[in-house]
Amino acid sequence: MSQIIPASAHLESVPDDGIAVVIGATGGIGGAFVRALEKSRRFARVVAAGRSNEHRLDIRDPDAVAAFAESLAGERVRLVIDATGFLHDETRMPEKSWRDINAQDMAYSYAVNAIGPALLMQHLLPLLPREGKSAFVTLSAKVGSIGDNRIGGWYAYRAAKAALNQIVRCAAIELGRRWREAICVAMHPGTVHTPLTQPFAKNGLNVREPDEAAAEMLAVIDALTAEESGGFFDYRGERLPW
Numbered sequence: 001m002s003q004i005i006p007a008s009a010h011l012e013s014v015p016d017d018g019i020a021v022v023i024g025a026t027g028g029i030g031g032a033f034v035r036a037l038e039k040s041r042r043f044a045r046v047v048a049a050g051r052s053n054e055h056r057l058d059i060r061d062p063d064a065v066a067a068f069a070e071s072l073a074g075e076r077v078r079l080v081i082d083a084t085g086f087l088h089d090e091t092r093m094p095e096k097s098w099r100d101i102n103a104q105d106m107a108y109s110y111a112v113n114a115i116g117p118a119l120l121m122q123h124l125l126p127l128l129p130r131e132g133k134s135a136f137v138t139l140s141a142k143v144g145s146i147g148d149n150r151i152g153g154w155y156a157y158r159a160a161k162a163a164l165n166q167i168v169r170c171a172a173i174e175l176g177r178r179w180r181e182a183i184c185v186a187m188h189p190g191t192v193h194t195p196l197t198q199p200f201a202k203n204g205l206n207v208r209e210p211d212e213a214a215a216e217m218l219a220v221i222d223a224l225t226a227e228e229s230g231g232f233f234d235y236r237g238e239r240l241p242w
């Protein structure tokens with residue numbers, strides 16, 4: 001598997017004339033991205049959007065996504081990090097067997113993990129500048145890789161992330177036709193200590209803290225070029241199988 005050699009978390013490859021946007025900023029990894037991007041001093045401001053913060057956004061609502069993009073129109077959006085995602089809550093846990101498949105729960109997972117990010121791409125990709133490096137990065141998951149699936153289970157989450165990966169690929173192809181320097185990729189953050197992994201983190205797994213994961217992913221983003229647009233990478237810059 002080919003690998004991007006991470007540069008630094010300083011994002012020197014991205015022109016310092018614009019803003020960064022993080023959606024899912026209330027999450028473990030999203031929050032860490034906001035902190036790291038603010039610290040980088042590479043952006044005039046970092047817009048932190050979430051369901052319960054100042055820039056309120058539920059990505060299941062197409063009108064809300066359109067209105068959010070509208071609120072950014074006229075700004076130079078150099079970097080978008082989509083750190084939204086859903087795996088479990090008080091009433092829904094990932095399926096262990098096909099016996100656990102539930103149509104409503106599956107539709108919910110698709111709405112958050114695949115359709116919502118597609119709406120973000122639809123409305124935010126056109127805001128990327130035509131000149132200079134810019135990037136839209138959506139957090140996918142290695143378990144969304146079909147080629148890497150050896151143990152099964154987690155039907156809805158795996159399938160929704162596989163769909164997300166396909167959507168990224170389509171969007172990157174369309175983007176590349178007119179935005180020659182822009183990048184759209186799916187990224188696996190590794191196993192990170194957040195509410196999403198809390199019930200599943202086992203001893204012995206390499207579970208990292210969100211700040212470390214965000215810094216590692218920013219270094220990979222810094223090293224990405226337009227040729228890598230449409231790819232699926234992990235936090236070390238390694239290309240993952242589809």
Ligand SMILES: NC(=O)c1ccc[n+]([C@@H]2O[C@H](COP(=O)([O-])OP(=O)(O)OC[C@H]3O[C@@H](n4cnc5c(N)ncnc54)[C@H](OP(=O)(O)O)[C@@H]3O)[C@@H](O)[C@H]2O)c1
Nearest residue numbers: 024026027028029051058059084085139141191192194196
């Ligand atoms: N942590 C890991 O080990 C790991 C591994 C592989 C992949 N990932 C992926 O990394 C991403 C971030 O995960 P995390 O670990 O940081 O999880 P997290 O702490 O649970 O954060 C998830 C974020 O998604 C937001 N979200 C959920 N539904 C939404 C909706 N309908 N509209 C807008 N925002 C919504 C949450 O907002 P609220 O605060 O409003 O709920 C929260 O900000 C996810 O895509 C996840 O699949 C994580």
